[in-house]
Amino acid sequence: MKDNWFDVLIIGGGPIGIACGLEAKKKGLSYVIIEKGPIVNSLYNYPVNMQFFSSSEKLEIDDIPFISKAAKPDRAEALEYYRRITTSNNININLFEKVNAVTKNYSDFTVITTKNKYQAKHIIVATGFYDLPKKLKIEGEDLNKVSHYYKEPHFYAGQKLAIIGASNSAIDAALECYRKGAEVSLIIRGSEVGQRVKYWVRPDIMNRINEGSIKAYFNAEVTEIQEHSIKVNTPDGNIKLENDFVLALTGYQPNFKFLVNMGIKLSDDEKKIPEYDKETMQTNVKGIYLAGVICGGMETHKWFIENSRVHAKMIIKSILSKATLV
Missing domain, CATH: 3.50.50.60 (FAD/NAD(P)-binding domain)
Known part of the structure; x- marks a missing residue:
């Protein structure tokens, strides 16, 4: 494999992005996660005393147990859980690096970040929605x-x-x-x-x-x-x-401009739901997939960690069904 060439490039190092990295690694795919902040940046920026609505087992990824001191884990416990998963599994993640542009080529994608340039056969967008306040x-x-x-x-x-x-x-x-x-x-x-x-x-x-x-x-x-x-x-x-x-504290929304610049279509109504196949999570742009809360557009209450963990397996299964990898 050439330097900075990957089968899969994952944009976003939150829980679902990490889940996608774990699944890609298990299946022998070359991959990298690009995260603009620290590990699970969105969770890091949650209020210090925040307690999850979900119980710990519903926040687990890749069947790795999440043990918390109470029925509903808090922010500190979640940060430790996802950090330990990332470090103990040697997840290939580049932190404090922002993706500026994704361009589709004939058979792959060029990704320009604040620090580097990458080529990838497939892109997974797992960027969440916490960046832009309403x-x-x-x-x-x-x-x-x-x-x-x-x-x-x-x-x-x-x-x-x-x-x-x-x-x-x-x-x-x-x-x-x-x-x-x-x-x-x-x-x-x-x-x-x-x-x-x-x-x-x-x-x-x-x-x-x-x-x-x-x-x-x-x-x-x-x-x-x-x-x-x-x-x-x-x-x-x-x-x-x-x-x-x-x-x-009136809510937040995904970076729709970033999606549109990649060629991803959004619904015409106020929900702005991205176009994707519900079986594979692939968007209208062949080779670009969505994972996690980004799938809901303005309906940011629709997707959570617990019901979007499955996206990782769905996406990697679709990628493996394709003939050529890097």
Whole structure:
């Protein structure tokens, strides 16, 4: 095999990307994983105290046991699990290297990254969706006081904090920051806390709202962010709240431009679901496959680790069915 020539190049070193690497290695294929950050970069960027909705066995890849101290593992345990899998299996992964372009040639692909140039017979895109936050598109969103990512609560102690959103990330942040002394206001576009909020967390946030410890504005929308306040449109009219920081935890989306630049077709509706064969995971571009949450387009709640682990075996099986490899 020539240097930087591979049967399979995997873009994304998250759990599903690692699962694809493990399967390629088991089947004797030459492969490399290109990851723009550390091992399982998306999980690394999760909130420090995040606890998974799924039990540990549902997060396992390649039938490697995931033992956790509680029924629902936390972020630290997941990071250790996937790191140990990567290192103990000598997975060929290049970290802190970003893929800039993928070009289809006559019989293979050229991949240009921030550090190198590769040739590969097949491409697996397992990039997830955590890179691009859904923007509010309002005045003041670019102020330094605004963040679309939440890490831990200590920073917000003693501050007037507005959290925009009703999903797990927003509710977890609201509870943690309240308990560290922040004055928390929840701005929720709908009429209730999200139905997909973890079942053991939902009663907690409802109790805090009902007792007034956390102020919630339902059917509300932030219309402007100012240096020391925010403007909110509520059913009772427009109000202005004193404010020190804003966490806009309104969700994230895949890098659709990256997919389109590779020639992958997206659905015409707002879901933007990529075109792929549900039996092989191959896209409309022959030789390019999708794995994991990227398959759902804007429906980022559709695919998780537990129900997309099978993609690795499906893809490698399809690749092996082809005649020529590097």
